[in-house]
Amino acid sequence: xxxxxxxxxxxxxxxxxxxxxxxxxxxxxxxxxxxxxxxxxxxxxxxxxxxxxxxxxxxxxxxxxxxxxxxxxxxxxxxxxxxxxxxxxxxxxxxxxxxxxxxxxxxxxxxxxxxxxxxxxxxxxxxxxxxxxxxxxxxxxxxxxxxxxxxxxxxxxxxxxxxxxxxxxxxxxxxxxxxxxxxxxxxxxxxxxxxxxxxxxxxxxxxxxxxxxxxxxxxxxxxxxxxxxxxxxxxxxxxxxxxxxxxxxxxxxxxxxxxxxxxxxxxxxxxxxxxxxxxxxxxxxxxxxxxxxxxxxxxxxxxxxxxxxxxxxxxxxxxxxxxxxxxxxxxxxxxxxxxxxxxxxxxxxxxxxxxxxxxxxxxxxxxxxxxxxxxxxxxxxxxxxxxxxxxxxxxxxxxxxxxxxxxxxxxxxxxxxxxxxxxxxxxxxxxxxxxxxxxxxxxxxxxxxxxxxxxxxxxxxxxxxxxxxxxxxxxxxxxxxxxxxxxxxxxxxxxxxxxxxxxxxxxxxxxxxxxxxxxxxxxxxxxxxxxxxxxxxxxxxxxxxxxxxxxxxxxxxxx
Numbered sequence: 192x193x194x195x196x197x198x199x200x201x202x203x204x205x206x207x208x209x210x211x212x213x214x215x216x217x218x219x220x221x222x223x224x225x226x227x228x229x230x231x232x233x234x235x236x237x238x239x240x241x242x243x244x245x246x247x248x249x250x251x252x253x254x255x256x257x258x259x260x261x262x263x264x265x266x267x268x269x270x271x272x273x274x275x276x277x278x279x280x281x282x283x284x285x286x287x288x289x290x291x292x293x294x295x296x297x298x299x300x301x302x303x304x305x306x307x308x309x310x311x312x313x314x315x316x317x318x319x320x321x322x323x324x325x326x327x328x329x330x331x332x333x334x335x336x337x338x339x340x341x342x343x344x345x346x347x348x349x350x351x352x353x354x355x356x357x358x359x360x361x362x363x364x365x366x367x368x369x370x371x372x373x374x375x376x377x378x379x380x381x382x383x384x385x386x387x388x389x390x391x392x393x394x395x396x397x398x399x400x401x402x403x404x405x406x407x408x409x410x411x412x413x414x415x416x417x418x419x420x421x422x423x424x425x426x427x428x429x430x431x432x433x434x435x436x437x438x439x440x441x442x443x444x445x446x447x448x449x450x451x452x453x454x455x456x457x458x459x460x461x462x463x464x465x466x467x468x469x470x471x472x473x474x475x476x477x478x479x480x481x482x483x484x485x486x487x488x489x490x491x492x493x494x495x496x497x498x499x500x501x502x503x504x505x506x507x508x509x510x511x512x513x514x515x516x517x518x519x520x521x522x523x524x525x526x527x528x529x530x531x532x533x534x535x536x537x538x539x540x541x542x543x544x545x546x547x548x549x550x551x552x553x554x555x556x557x558x559x560x561x562x563x564x565x566x567x568x569x570x571x572x573x574x575x576x577x578x579x580x581x582x583x584x585x586x587x588x589x590x591x592x593x594x595x596x597x598x599x600x601x602x603x604x605x606x607x608x609x610x611x612x613x614x615x616x617x618x619x620x621x622x623x624x625x626x627x628x629x630x631x632x633x634x635x636x637x638x639x640x641x642x643x644x645x646x647x648x649x650x651x652x653x654x655x656x657x658x659x660x661x662x663x664x665x666x667x668x669x670x671x672x673x674x675x676x677x678x679x680x681x682x683x684x685x686x687x688x689x690x691x692x693x694x695x696x697x698x699x700x701x702x703x704x705x706x707x708x709x710x711x712x713x714x715x716x717x718x719x720x721x722x723x724x725x726x727x728x729x730x731x732x733x734x735x736x737x738x739x740x741x742x743x744x745x746x747x748x749x750x
Contacts, residue, residue: 197254198261202268202592205247209596212240215301220595221538221583226305227318232294232329234285234336241279248272263735263746264590267597270739274430281426286337288344288405289693290351290686294330295401298323299359302369303525304535304543310378317383320366320390327397331404338412346413347666348693349405356402358527359395365525366391366398417646417666417692424647427696432601432703433739438644441699445640446656448702452634453676459627473631473678476561476624484558487523487551493560495521498547498571501619505572509617509726512572515541516580519571524550531683532566534575537583539595545576552682561624562680565611565632573614573729574607582736593736600697601740605704606733608636612705631678636705638677639698642669643691666692707740708732711747 210217214225230236252269256262278284287293305319306312337343359365370387373379419427421438428436453469460472467475476482484490498519506512515537524533537545547570568574583594611629620626644650645664652668654660658676659668670688674681691698711732716723731750738746 196257196261196264198251198256198265198268199590201247201251201254202264202590205243205268206591206596208243208247209240212236212243215297216596218301218304219297219535221536221540221543222591222595223538223540227315229298229301229319229322229326230294230329232326233332236329237279237285237333241276241284244272244276248276260588263738263742264593266742266745267736267738268592270433270742271597271599274433274739277426278430281423282337282340282342283423283426285333286340286342286344288334288352288409289348289690290355291690291694293352293693294326294333295352295356295398298326298330299365299398299525299527302365303548304546306543307372307376310376310380310383313373313376313379313387314383316369317386317390320369320387320394323366323390323394324397327401330401334405334409338409343409343413345417345692346410346415347417347689349410349413351689351693353402353405353410355527356398356405360398360402361395364395365527366395368525418649419647419695421648424644424695427694428699429696431599431697431700433599433743434601434703434707434741436703438648441640441703442644442648442650443653444706445637445644445699445702446653449634449637449641449676452630452637456627456630456634459623459630462623463627469678472627476627477559479561479624482559482561482624484560486556490549490551490558491521491523494547494549494563494567497564497567501568501572501614504619509729510573510577511730512577513584515584516545516572516577518544519576520544520546521567521571522546522548524548526551526553531686532563532570534570534579536575536579539583539586539591541580541583545580547571547576552680555682561622562628562631562678564625565614565620565629568614568619569607569611569632574610575603577610578603578606578733579737581733585734585736588734589736593738598737599739600700601704601707602737602743603704604701605706605708605740608633608701608705609708612709627678633702635673635677635679636698636701638673639691640702642672643695643698645669646692647695704740707744707747711744714748715750 206222210222210225213230214228215230217225248269251265254265256265302316305316307316370391373384373387425438456469460467460469464472464475484493498521502512502517502519532547532549535546535548537543570576582589585594611632614620615626615629620629642664646666646669649663652659652662652664658672662668666688670684673679673684673687712728715728728750732747735746
């Protein structure tokens with residue numbers, strides 16, 4: 192890092208300034224000192240965070256880089272902060288409400304990341320828990336403000352988040368379960384237990400009231416139409432990817448990619464079930480005892496063992512993994528959110544490890560591992576854990592913004608999808624069942640490109656696709672397409688459609704990011720085929736930290 196660089200100083204200071212204004216992001220990013228606080232989601236709180244970013248952006252734009260590290264740090268900060276401020280200026284932040292990552296979900300999820308080993312830990316948690324009603328009051332103020340100014344999320348999102356609030360606030364819901372383990376911790380006094388119980392009741396009541404507010408006051412004002420249109424979609428896609436994208440090109444490329452993967456899947460399916468369809472091959476795999484697990488505990492053990500095995504196998508062979516990265520916890524996520532796997536990163540000093548979470552379909556007790564082997568590699572190693580934890584580890588070369596707050600979905604999800612493909616290249620998906628699962632995951636992500644752009648822009652379905660040709664995309668057609676043209680568990684697909692409609696532009700970031708990573712690798716090989724070293728390329732690329740895809744493309748071209 193440049194000694195005494197103003198650009199790095201501004202970036203570091205911004206992390207602390209922003210953490211004070213958004214304690215939830217501070218905890219998620221691993222910035223210490225804010226775990227007893229919650230974020231102000233009111234309109235004033237949202238505006239204050241935007242001003243913190245705008246002020247830092249003005250400062251950093253006024254600086255002249257002194258070396259290449261400075262130039263990269265400046266470019267990363269300017270791109271990320273500008274994309275965020277563009278959303279604010281378009282009024283796409285204050286009243287944002289969706290089923291996957293908005294204020295209600297983030298406030299609940301932040302408690303998953305809090306330490307609970309000691310009585311002091313529980314005292315910090317109790318202090319944060321007591322602030323949930325104020326945080327929820329801020330949410331209500333923001334949604335009311337949005338309604339007064341014509342900005343209300345679609346009815347689908349409002350109704351589904353109300354359901355989530357009701358699940359979390361139930362008598363045996365999240366907050367009641369959250370404090371149950373405190374009774375077994377030495378040093379937790381009767382007074383602290385009383386505070387925890389009062390906090391859990393108050394938090395559950397606040398979420399119940401929020402659910403009622405959403406159903407009775409916000410839902411009547413919510414538009415029924417889910418599509419956000421080209422302007423809002425373009426801003427969101429830019430935010431999630433850090434790239435300037437031709438939506439028409441990306442939409443048609445998504446179809447080409449879908450058909451390419453589908454063709455290869457049919458070849459693999461023919462080996463699994465000769466003469467059968469993709470669905471018949473999947474049914475054969477589901478019925479095969481080799482791939483069956485019974486119960487959530489068995490799933491948790493399986494993914495932990497597979498993840499641990501990957502860490503050991505890849506260390507010292509294909510990747511340099513320091514000791515700090517060798518701890519990756521695999522957990523079952525609390526109920527109430529959408530189904531699927533996700534990753535949360537370590538804190539800055541790795542006292543909180545990286546974690547892989549699996550959110551289950553309610554009532555699901557049977558699991559087919561052939562569908563999920565590549566998911567473990569995607570969320571763990573060499574996917575998100577390797578990528579995100581490697582950046583956090585670069586304290587000697589990256590500023591705090593680059594290490595903790597510069598992440599983009601295009602960079603992260605693109606790498607994780609690339610990592611699945613890499614594991615195949617390295618021989619870890621030689622089993623046809625596991626390979627079929629990986630290919631279906633990639634087919635699913637290509638389908639996301641198609642239907643996310645298609646549903647939000649209400650595009651026409653092209654001729655030659657064999658699916659409702661000439662009609663325009665709707666949510667019902669999106670669900671039908673993913674149900675009939677992929678092998679994804681039908682139980683998770685309604686949640687997936689809800690996610691795309693509430694989180695426009697995020698779903699294509701997987702394949703778009705993967706395309707950048709693959710093209711950069713091919714370019715590096717072509718530039719110097721005799722000296723190209725894949726392990727060195729990965730090391731250099733990951734140690735740069737996260738950034739937008741346009742910046743990433745430029746930096747990888749310089750390796």
